[in-house]
Amino acid sequence: MVGSSIAFLCASNSLDDIILLNRTKNKALGVALDISNAIPKNSDNTIHGTNDFSEIKNSDVVVITASTGIYLKNRNEIISSQVEMIKDIGKEIKRYCPSAKILIISNPIDVLTYFFQKETNFSRNNVLGIASSLDSSRFRYFLSKELRVKQTQISDALVLGEHGDSMIPIFSNAKINGKNVLETINSKQKEDITKQIQDYWKVLRNFKSRSQFGIAKNTYDIIESIIKNQTLSIPASILLEGEFDEKDVCMGVPIKITSQGKIEIQSVDFDKSEQELFKKSAQTIRNNIKSV
Ligand SMILES: NC(=O)c1ccc[n+]([C@@H]2O[C@H](COP(=O)([O-])OP(=O)(O)OC[C@H]3O[C@@H](n4cnc5c(N)ncnc54)[C@H](OP(=O)(O)O)[C@@H]3O)[C@@H](O)[C@H]2O)c1
Numbered sequence: 001m002v003g004s005s006i007a008f009l010c011a012s013n014s015l016d017d018i019i020l021l022n023r024t025k026n027k028a029l030g031v032a033l034d035i036s037n038a039i040p041k042n043s044d045n046t047i048h049g050t051n052d053f054s055e056i057k058n059s060d061v062v063v064i065t066a067s068t069g070i071y072l073k074n075r076n077e078i079i080s081s082q083v084e085m086i087k088d089i090g091k092e093i094k095r096y097c098p099s100a101k102i103l104i105i106s107n108p109i110d111v112l113t114y115f116f117q118k119e120t121n122f123s124r125n126n127v128l129g130i131a132s133s134l135d136s137s138r139f140r141y142f143l144s145k146e147l148r149v150k151q152t153q154i155s156d157a158l159v160l161g162e163h164g165d166s167m168i169p170i171f172s173n174a175k176i177n178g179k180n181v182l183e184t185i186n187s188k189q190k191e192d193i194t195k196q197i198q199d200y201w202k203v204l205r206n207f208k209s210r211s212q213f214g215i216a217k218n219t220y221d222i223i224e225s226i227i228k229n230q231t232l233s234i235p236a237s238i239l240l241e242g243e244f245d246e247k248d249v250c251m252g253v254p255i256k257i258t259s260q261g262k263i264e265i266q267s268v269d270f271d272k273s274e275q276e277l278f279k280k281s282a283q284t285i286r287n288n289i290k291s292v
Helices: 002-012 025-036 079-096 109-120 132-146 187-198 200-205 213-227 272-291
Strands: 018-021 047-050 061-064 101-104 127-129 232-241 247-257 263-265
Touching: 002 018, 002 025, 002 213, 018 025, 025 047, 061 079, 061 213, 079 109, 101 109, 101 213, 109 127, 109 232, 109 247, 109 272, 127 247, 132 187, 132 213, 132 232, 132 247, 187 200, 213 232, 213 247, 232 263, 247 272
Parallel strands: 018 047, 061 101, 101 127
Antiparallel strands: 127 232, 232 247, 247 263
8 A cells, every 4th residue: 555655646746657566466557557547648657567576677766665464563563574575675676776765664664674774785875764754744743733833833843763662752853933842842741742653553553554645745755855856854764873873773863865866864963861762762673673
């Protein structure tokens, strides 16, 4: 569902040619046939379904949304089969598009981004796990609800760290009408908002199988910025090599996609408690990596 939703946005916004790859070929063919009718009449772009990795040869961007099953309580429940899957997919991508920008959406994203990186040895700046920008949309949503303001009045609401229970909304950075939100909310509200962001997917699960449109739009924005050479600042999971005092772990940090298509890690000021939570989150991801 997530892969086809991202493809739908790319096709309907006339972004570029799309190859939709699925292990079950008929599903890829069917979804591609459906989405092809969403390509605007003034666009010459195409969408094509396949189960053959050789057809992705020389792609500029590869988005990975495959999933070997459903988890119910924790994104790490099917971690072993997901890691096996990402390694297999990594080998094929390395063979056919070694210079592509890789966006990993499949969960657990921080662990899969790490194993993809290790399997392929791609430049770390070409491999991003996408989820913290979705978590940040949720942060903005809850802040605007709690403070009864429009979400356009909220800025710099970043969620960093693991895409999991240890994710950290950076309250010390978030602003309402340009003023720090901590001047307006109390610690109980802060705690409630944090829990609501962390549990968003569990609440959503009560109504539909998985989140789909939020992650699709957040991913589309990143693909668009890469294809159109537009600057974009977002949080995303990337291999750290000493930044934020962390090494050999992938986790959500602020990054910037430059107009030359380069990915650069940005700094952000944390307060002391956020710094400690960031460290704990890194350790949680490391433990998950070690568990495989
Ligand atoms: N990063 C985020 O914020 C975020 C948000 C939402 C979802 N997600 C994640 O995105 C992933 C996709 O979710 P979804 O709802 O789109 O799932 P879905 O509809 O079940 O799609 C999963 C796809 O993966 C394919 N697949 C299954 N096993 C495979 C294998 N071993 N190798 C290759 N492909 C395989 C399936 O192919 P068949 O058709 O052949 O079965 C199916 O088309 C999940 O990991 C989910 O947790 C991440």
